[in-house]
Amino acid sequence: MRISIKKAAQLLQNHQVIAVPTETVYGLAAWLKSPQAIETLFDLKKRPRENPLIIHVKSSEEALSYISEKPPQLETLMKTFWPGPLTLIAPVFVDRIPEAARAGLTTAAFRMPSHPVLHELLEEISPLVAPSANLSGRPSATSAEHVENDFGNTFPVLDGGACHHGVESTIIAFVEGKWALARRGAIAEEALREVIGYYPEEALIGKRPISPGQLFRHYAPKARLFLSPPEHSVATMVGFSDRQYPGYTKVYYLGSSSNPQEVSHRLYRILRQLDEDGVPEAVVDMQMAEDGLWKTIRERLSKASAF
Numbered sequence: 001m002r003i004s005i006k007k008a009a010q011l012l013q014n015h016q017v018i019a020v021p022t023e024t025v026y027g028l029a030a031w032l033k034s035p036q037a038i039e040t041l042f043d044l045k046k047r048p049r050e051n052p053l054i055i056h057v058k059s060s061e062e063a064l065s066y067i068s069e070k071p072p073q074l075e076t077l078m079k080t081f082w083p084g085p086l087t088l089i090a091p092v093f094v095d096r097i098p099e100a101a102r103a104g105l106t107t108a109a110f111r112m113p114s115h116p117v118l119h120e121l122l123e124e125i126s127p128l129v130a131p132s133a134n135l136s137g138r139p140s141a142t143s144a145e146h147v148e149n150d151f152g153n154t155f156p157v158l159d160g161g162a163c164h165h166g167v168e169s170t171i172i173a174f175v176e177g178k179w180a181l182a183r184r185g186a187i188a189e190e191a192l193r194e195v196i197g198y199y200p201e202e203a204l205i206g207k208r209p210i211s212p213g214q215l216f217r218h219y220a221p222k223a224r225l226f227l228s229p230p231e232h233s234v235a236t237m238v239g240f241s242d243r244q245y246p247g248y249t250k251v252y253y254l255g256s257s258s259n260p261q262e263v264s265h266r267l268y269r270i271l272r273q274l275d276e277d278g279v280p281e282a283v284v285d286m287q288m289a290e291d292g293l294w295k296t297i298r299e300r301l302s303k304a305s306a307f
């Protein structure tokens with residue numbers, strides 16, 4: 001059910017969970033000041049309680065009011081990448097953030113989204129905690145239709161169109177004297193390097209707190225994906241619009257092999273389309289570059305193909 005910004009703010013204030021658009025993927029949002037709504041959110045998503053949420057703020061100042069100890073370059077990172085798809089983890093005043101939102105940790109994750117519709121909502125009510133608006137394990141939702149497919153047509157959705165980036169935010173934390181990646185995402189490591197002076201460490205990828213994004217099979221359609229052609233013949237290909245795939249009955253196009261932005265924008269939509277069409281298995285063309293956003297795309301496809 002599509003709702004207005006005003007209605008969205010009312011529902012959140014009344015401790016309800018709604019779906020909101022962001023520039024990365026749709027989020028399942030609850031008001032940070034409603035522990036009750038945060039509980040509902042975990043239940044709805046069937047999300048493990050030990051997996052903390054991202055706090056979506058309307059400004060850097062709002063985020064800073066929760067942060068007890070500022071890691072070096074924190075404010076420079078905020079100034080450079082906010083509003084936008086960079087999530088920053090920092091130590092917090094624990095009494096200002098419900099325990100459930102931070103899964104009992106003494107740190108929390110913050111981001112200031114750039115989506116204009118969400119920004120307007122945050123001006124009405126903030127901060128909002130929001131994990132991706134998909135059932136746990138499924139590809140994230142990048143349109144209002146995707147959210148309705150997972151949570152039903154009566155679920156309240158603030159429709160902000162198709163998400164620009166199409167993959168989740170990049171998450172970094174400061175550990176042992178350096179910024180480290182906790183999850184690859186829409187901001188490339190090269191862009192972070194320009195600001196912090198080095199490539200972020202990869203030490204946190206795959207480490208606790210256990211995040212679904214770090215589990216092996218994730219972002220996954222029901223269809224079985226092969227990253228190279230298997231021994232038996234497969235009818236469906238997931239590939240690039242500037243290439244030919246003779247021998248395949250059906251090809252799903254991710255976009256051009258020279259446009260990672262287009263490919264990330266379409267990635268989850270294509271993975272969900274496979275299931276809607278009842279495709280049992282498909283080969284993925286993994287011949288793509290390895291730098292920038294391609295790194296994120298490769299990783300998401302690998303996780304989607306694990307079984």
Ligand code: TXA
Pocket residue numbers: 022024025026027028051052053054085087089102105107108109130131132133167168169170171182183208209210211212213214
């Ligand atoms: O683009 C995005 O980030 C989307 C949109 C909706 O904003 N949100 C999103 O949320 O992807 P979610 O819950 O699917 O992923 C949040 C990740 C999880 O992997 C969680 O473990 C990690 O952030 N996280 C949150 N707080 C953390 C903390 N204090 N320390 C380490 N990881 C944390």
Ligand code: MG
Pocket residue numbers: 131132140212213
């Ligand atoms: Mg997620």
